[in-house]
Amino acid sequence: MSSLELRGITVRYGRFTAVDNVDLLVPEGTVTGLVGGSGSGKSTLGKAVVGLAPMQSGRVLVAGSDAGRRRGRSPVQLVFQNPYASLDPRMTIGASVAEALPREAASCETPARKAPARERRSACDAEVARYLELVGIDPARAVLAPDALSGGQRQRVALARALAARPAVLIADEITSALDVSVQGAVLNLLRRLQRELGFAMLFISHNLAVVRYLSDQVAVMDDGHLVECGPTERVLERPEHPTTRNLISCVPTLALAEEAS
Amino acid sequence: MPHQDQDTSLRHRLGRTLRTPIGVTALTACLLVVLVAVFGPVLLGDQAARIDTDAINRGSSAAHLLGTDQLGRDIAARVVVATRLTLRLTLLAAVIGVGGGLLLGVAPAVVGRRLGRLITATVGVLVAFPGLLFLLFLATIFGVGSTGAVFAVGLAMVPPMARLVQNLTASIAGSDYVAAARILGVGRFKLVVRHLLPNIAEPSVLFATQAAGGILVAFSGLSFLGLGVQPPEYDWGRLLNEQLNRIYVNPVAALAPGAAVVLTGLMFGLVGEVLAQAGGRRAPQAREATPQQVKPQDETAPDGDGGALVRARDLRVTFPGGRRAVRGISLSIGVGEAVGLVGESGSGKSLTALALADLVPHPGRVCAGTLRFDGHDLRADPRLGTELAMVFQDPMASLNPALRVGRQLAEVAEVHLGATRAQATARAVDRLGAVRIPLPERRARQRPHEYSGGMRQRAVIAMGLMGEPKLIVADEPTTALDVAVQQQVLDLLAEVRADSGAALLLISHDLAVVAQVCERVLVMYGGLIVEDLPVAQLVGGAAHPYTRALVGAVPTMATDPGTELATIPGRPPEPGEAGAGCPFAPRCERARKRCHDDAPELAGFGPGQRVACWYPVDAETAVAPAQAASHGAEATS
Numbered sequence: 060m061s062s063l064e065l066r067g068i069t070v071r072y073g074r075f076t077a078v079d080n081v082d083l084l085v086p087e088g089t090v091t092g093l094v095g096g097s098g099s100g101k102s103t104l105g106k107a108v109v110g111l112a113p114m115q116s117g118r119v120l121v122a123g124s125d126a127g128r129r130r131g132r133s134p135v136q137l138v139f140q141n142p143y144a145s146l147d148p149r150m151t152i153g154a155s156v157a158e159a160l161p162r163e164a165a166s167c168e169t170p171a172r173k174a175p176a177r178e179r180r181s182a183c184d185a186e187v188a189r190y191l192e193l194v195g196i197d198p199a200r201a202v203l204a205p206d207a208l209s210g211g212q213r214q215r216v217a218l219a220r221a222l223a224a225r226p227a228v229l230i231a232d233e234i235t236s237a238l239d240v241s242v243q244g245a246v247l248n249l250l251r252r253l254q255r256e257l258g259f260a261m262l263f264i265s266h267n268l269a270v271v272r273y274l275s276d277q278v279a280v281m282d283d284g285h286l287v288e289c290g291p292t293e294r295v296l297e298r299p300e301h302p303t304t305r306n307l308i309s310c311v312p313t314l315a316l317a318e319e320a321s
Numbered sequence: 322m323p324h325q326d327q328d329t330s331l332r333h334r335l336g337r338t339l340r341t342p343i344g345v346t347a348l349t350a351c352l353l354v355v356l357v358a359v360f361g362p363v364l365l366g367d368q369a370a371r372i373d374t375d376a377i378n379r380g381s382s383a384a385h386l387l388g389t390d391q392l393g394r395d396i397a398a399r400v401v402v403a404t405r406l407t408l409r410l411t412l413l414a415a416v417i418g419v420g421g422g423l424l425l426g427v428a429p430a431v432v433g434r435r436l437g438r439l440i441t442a443t444v445g446v447l448v449a450f451p452g453l454l455f456l457l458f459l460a461t462i463f464g465v466g467s468t469g470a471v472f473a474v475g476l477a478m479v480p481p482m483a484r485l486v487q488n489l490t491a492s493i494a495g496s497d498y499v500a501a502a503r504i505l506g507v508g509r510f511k512l513v514v515r516h517l518l519p520n521i522a523e524p525s526v527l528f529a530t531q532a533a534g535g536i537l538v539a540f541s542g543l544s545f546l547g548l549g550v551q552p553p554e555y556d557w558g559r560l561l562n563e564q565l566n567r568i569y570v571n572p573v574a575a576l577a578p579g580a581a582v583v584l585t586g587l588m589f590g591l592v593g594e595v596l597a598q599a600g601g602r603r604a605p606q607a608r609e610a611t612p613q614q615v616k617p618q619d620e621t622a623p624d625g626d627g628g629a630l631v632r633a634r635d636l637r638v639t640f641p642g643g644r645r646a647v648r649g650i651s652l653s654i655g656v657g658e659a660v661g662l663v664g665e666s667g668s669g670k671s672l673t674a675l676a677l678a679d680l681v682p683h684p685g686r687v688c689a690g691t692l693r694f695d696g697h698d699l700r701a702d703p704r705l706g707t708e709l710a711m712v713f714q715d716p717m718a719s720l721n722p723a724l725r726v727g728r729q730l731a732e733v734a735e736v737h738l739g740a741t742r743a744q745a746t747a748r749a750v751d752r753l754g755a756v757r758i759p760l761p762e763r764r765a766r767q768r769p770h771e772y773s774g775g776m777r778q779r780a781v782i783a784m785g786l787m788g789e790p791k792l793i794v795a796d797e798p799t800t801a802l803d804v805a806v807q808q809q810v811l812d813l814l815a816e817v818r819a820d821s822g823a824a825l826l827l828i829s830h831d832l833a834v835v836a837q838v839c840e841r842v843l844v845m846y847g848g849l850i851v852e853d854l855p856v857a858q859l860v861g862g863a864a865h866p867y868t869r870a871l872v873g874a875v876p877t878m879a880t881d882p883g884t885e886l887a888t889i890p891g892r893p894p895e896p897g898e899a900g901a902g903c904p905f906a907p908r909c910e911r912a913r914k915r916c917h918d919d920a921p922e923l924a925g926f927g928p929g930q931r932v933a934c935w936y937p938v939d940a941e942t943a944v945a946p947a948q949a950a951s952h953g954a955e956a957t958s
Contacts, residue, residue: 097774097803109504132506145497149519155498158515159505209892210666217501224505239665239830244874244886266803269876273886296878310808312833313877314860 061122062087063108063135063228063260068117070100070107077103077112079284085228085277087122088258092275092292094268094307100284101264102140105230108262109137121227132161136226140233142213146205152216153201156187159223190219194249211242215249222253229254230262235270247274268311272296280304335599343598347591354585358408361401369398380571388571390563396574399560400581407556408585410471410549411540415533417475418482423525425479426486427517430494431509441487447480455480456539460548470549474539478532485528489521527596534589541582557582629653630791630824631677635690638672638681644896646672646685648848651923654792659818659825661835661856663871664845665893670828673845674794677826678711695791707737710785710823714797716777719784720769726780727753727765733787752783755820756813775806779813786817793817796828811838832859832875841929844868847894847904850923853931864926864937867905903935911936 063085070078078100085091095101106112108119110133119126121134136159139145146155160183188198194215205213214234221229231250235243251274254261265271271278272292279289282303288295299305338344362369373393380388387396425444429437447455456477463469493499499516507515543549544558545565552559560578568575631654638647647669654660664670676687679699692699695708713719721729730749734740740748746765753761756779769777778798785793795814799807815838818825829835835842836856844852844865852865863869873887880886891908894900903909906916915935923933 096805111500111504133504135504137501137504139497139501141497145501147498147502147516147520150515158502158507211892220501220505240832240871241665241874241889244876244888247876248885248888267876268804269878269880272878273876273880273882306805308878310804311878312804312808312811312831312837314833314836314872314875 061134061227061260062120063262064120064123065104065108066118066120068104068107068119069115070103070112071115072113076284078107081117081281081284081286083279083286083289085260085262087260089276090254090261090263090274091277091279092271093262093264093279093281094266094271095281095303096307097266098283099281101281102232104281105137105232105262105264108228108230109133109135111137132224134227135230136221136224136228137230137232138214138217138221138234141237142210142217142234143205143237145217146213146220148205151202151204152196152208153184153187153191155205155216156190156201156220156223157183159220160186161225186223190223191216193222193253194219195245209242210238211246214238214242214246218246218250218253222257226259228260228262230264232264233266236266243270250274268296268307280307335595338595338599341598343591344595347588347595350584350588350591354404354408354588357401358405362405365395365398365401368395369402370394378567378570381573387577388574390574396560396564396577399555400557400577403556403560403578404581404585406550406554407537407541407558407581410467410556411533411537414471414475414478414536414540415529417472418478418532418536419525419529421476421479422482422486423518425483427490427513429487430490430517431513444480444483444487448484450480452477452481456543457548460543465548465551467550467554470540470543474536474543477539478536482525482528482532486521486525489524490517493517493520523596527593530589530593530596534586534593537582537586537589541578628655630656630658630695631826632691632693633677633689634692636673636676636692637688638669638676639686639688640896641684646848646896647676650845650848650850652843652850652853654824654826656791657818657822657824658841659815659827659839661839661842662826662828662845663830663832663835663842665830667893667896668845669848669896670845671796674711674796674826674828677792678709678794680711707733707788708791710782710788710790710793712778712781712785712793712795712798714800716774716781716801717769719781720777722769725766725768726772730765730780730784730787733784737788748787749783752786753780755786756780756783756817757809758783773806775802775809778802778806778810782810782813782817786821790821790823792824792826794826794828797830798827799834800829800831807834814838832872833877836860844871848896849904849920849933851905851933853923855929858927858930862927862930864930864932864939865905865934866909866911866938869938903933911938 065081065083068078068081069076081104083091093101093104103112107114107117119135126134146152150158184201187201191198191201196212196215196219200208205216208216218234234250235246238246247270263271263274275292277290278292278295280287280295280301280303282301288299288301288304295304296308299308339348371394373389376385376389376393378389378391379385379393382388385395385397387400390396390399425440429440432440456473459473459476460470463472494517499512502512502516540549541556541558541561544556545562547562550556550559555563557578561575561582564571564575564578631652633653634651635649636647636651637645637649639645650673652660652673662670662673672681672685675681676689677692677694677699679687681687689700720726727746727749730752731742731745734745734748735742738745750761750765753765758764758776758779764772764776769780772780782793782798793814798814799810802810811834814825814827817823825838827835827838836859839856842854842856842859843850844854844867846867852863852868854863854868859868860872863872867889870887870889874889876886889908894904894907900917901920902917903912903920906912909916913936919935921933921935923931926932926937
């Protein structure tokens with residue numbers, strides 16, 4: 060497994076600079092939380108890493124080698140915020156996951172010379188089943204369309220798809236903000252368990268500091284396109300140095316107020 | 322509702338649409354045309370080709386139904402035989418048109434940016450070119466004859482088809498799942514075949530079918546003009562051309578091929594209509610039994626409100642298909658009280674709020690034993706505009722992007738309060754100031770897109786404050802905002818409440834937000850209120866296992882990163898599948914037999930607290946909730 064290193068990433072849309080010269084290192088096998096207000100550029104940064112946002116300058120290094128402008132399957136996979144939009148409504152969830160499988164692993168797509176079609180198909184199905192099982196979806200449901208699944212289940216499938224691509228680095232872009240609290244917990248538990256088991260590096264983008272605190276080893280704070288603070292989770296959240304961080308922390312609504320009242 | 326039944330899949334809807342009169346007609350017409358095209362030339366080919374010099378230019382007779390032409394051939398047989406060629410050429414041209422259209426339409430999404438722009442621009446220019454002119458231009462280039470005409474008519478269809486496909490594809494190509502496929506390194510061809518084409522199929526097929534009708538007419542036109550099919554071959558247009566000069570001698574001979582063109586064109590139109598109905602939301606709905614209206618109980622005692630601003634008893638919201646989103650809840654909101662309504666998505670919390678404002682979307686039906694607001698019966702006399710303010714999740718959806726913000730606010734005062742334009746504008750500026758929008762006079766002249774997200778939400782709140790609201794209903798007002806802005810909006814709501822004395826019904830899935838602003842919390846689950854408790858009891862004092870689980874599931878800044886987050890196993894019930902027992906029972910670890918068999922009613926539990934649970938948390942030590950003590954609790958069947 061490998062680290063993710065961003066060097067001098069700048070993203071501009073016309074004259075608007077969404078991300079300005081950001082350097083960030085996500086060490087091997089750890090989780091970095093990326094927080095910031097809306098419009099701070101945190102999601103754009105995540106998109107730029109996987110090539111979905113136009114990068115003016117900067118380099119994306121995965122395990123030390125340039126990965127930013129490579130064609131084909133990206134070693135960095137992204138899980139999107141909205142599980143209702145990130146799965147093709149016309150494909151079964153099994154097909155969605157199968158699409159992500161590396162060719163050499165279970166050649167569902169390219170005709171391997173010796174293996175007959177049936178064997179390839181079943182090898183592919185087995186891989187899909189394995190990934191669905193990994194995220195807690197009954198493999199028997201692989202034939203269902205995303206319509207038949209709830210938001211939390213869809214997000215699990217999206218996670219299975221990203222993991223099936225065997226990413227070196229995973230970017231989770233607000234993956235629980237479209238989910239209910241009760242479902243959020245299950246998805247976060249799953250993500251944390253998988254991260255520890257599979258050991259990929261993860262950039263966890265969220266506006267929810269409590270969630271970031273729960274998952275991350277390191278926290279990076281963005282404001283107005285700049286990276287303003289970055290450090291170990293405990294240090295950043297307990298002794299924030301930048302006013303943006305302090306402001307974000309003070310704005311976290313808590314249930315504790317109810318406790319005080321009582 | 323994001324959920325869509327598998328039953329309403331395209332095939333299912335197509336089957337249903339085919340059983341409607343229009344579907345039956347389209348199907349019959351299709352079958353008829355296909356049969357004629359297949360068997361016509363086989364059965365009548367000889368007769369159509371037989372030259373009979375004894376019977377030249379005859380009128381209609383028993384031997385020749387439509388008469389004969391200048392070589393004595395039977396015109397009726399020729400019309401029938403011509404079906405095959407006409408259809409073949411039409412379909413061939415349609416294939417060229419649809420194929421070319423798809424190719425040019427999809428290309429900009431998968432080729433480089435520059436080439437994509439070039440294609441888009443070219444198609445744009447061609448679309449602007451008058452269709453008939455383009456067709457004749459192409460026909461001249463390709464020369465006279467069937468092949469030329471097929472290309473001319475087919476290519477003329479390419480630009481409009483390409484334009485449609487471009488627009489459809491652009492929206493699909495921007496979607497997250499296409500982005501995901503790109504990250505996965507899915508090749509261009511597979512991207513098109515797997516993701517783009519299936520998702521634009523329905524409107525494209527619809528367009529193609531209807532365009533095929535147009536092609537038939539255009540092709541017949543070319544043949545009629547002598548630019549299309551050349552003798553000895555003949556299609557309907559050619560027959561029309563041959564017979565038209567004799568229209569006063571033997572009108573049916575000229576009218577028959579014309580009628581064939583029109584009827585077949587109509588068939589294409591009908592097929593398109595059927596596909597549109599099956600593919601779109603217009604599919605005929607299965608008939609619904611009208612849910613019986615709950616008899617409004619004659620409550621003549623307005624003092625029964627007991628000082629409550631809002632009182633609802635046995636409020637129900639039902640949708641066609643037996644989906645009961647809100648299943649008989651009773652709630653009251655005191656004057657100036659701040660009440661939070663929490664629950665998972667699908668719990669019915671938003672519909673409850675919409676029912677209070679009489680805003681439940683169309684197929685939904687609201688019924689209630691009592692629904693009173695400030696002494697008025699809301700069922701007879703909805704109060705909106707001035708006394709009840711609504712704030713929704715997406716402020717951009719509540720503001721008209723084309724109007725200046727000040728104008729939109731002023732409209733409220735003009736319509737509901739009868740203010741003059743100047744008064745209303747002054748009030749709008751004043752209200753914008755009241756929600757802490759800096760430079761309100763300048764801001765009032767701006768349009769919503771010039772506002773930030775938080776400022777838009779403020780403007781919506783200001784709109785609610787144009788009157789003198791007694792109740793502000795805020796449905797997830799901060800969900801679309803980031804934490805810092807969320808805090809400002811919550812502070813603002815608290816301030817507004819303190820200033821105006823309005824009551825607040827705050828709907829949120831975020832318990833922390835509710836805990837911060839509200840005094841009392843109603844917890845909804847499966848369309849029912851399962852607990853009603855003071856906000857101070859939320860942490861530690863909740864009696865319903867669901868409330869406890871919900872509170873436990875929220876990660877806080879104090880959650881131990883070493884432990885797993887608490888979760889609630891299972892999933893909430895769908896609006897249609899509520900059983901006899903407690904809706905939470907299947908997910909509840911405390912559930913016993915009674916929970917699965919009987920639904921508990923909302924009953925008094927402690928001071929200011931009510932819970933709908935047979936075995937509330939701490940009930941082992943506390944006295945079992947007396948059912949008789951329940952006030953305002955209704956049967957939850």
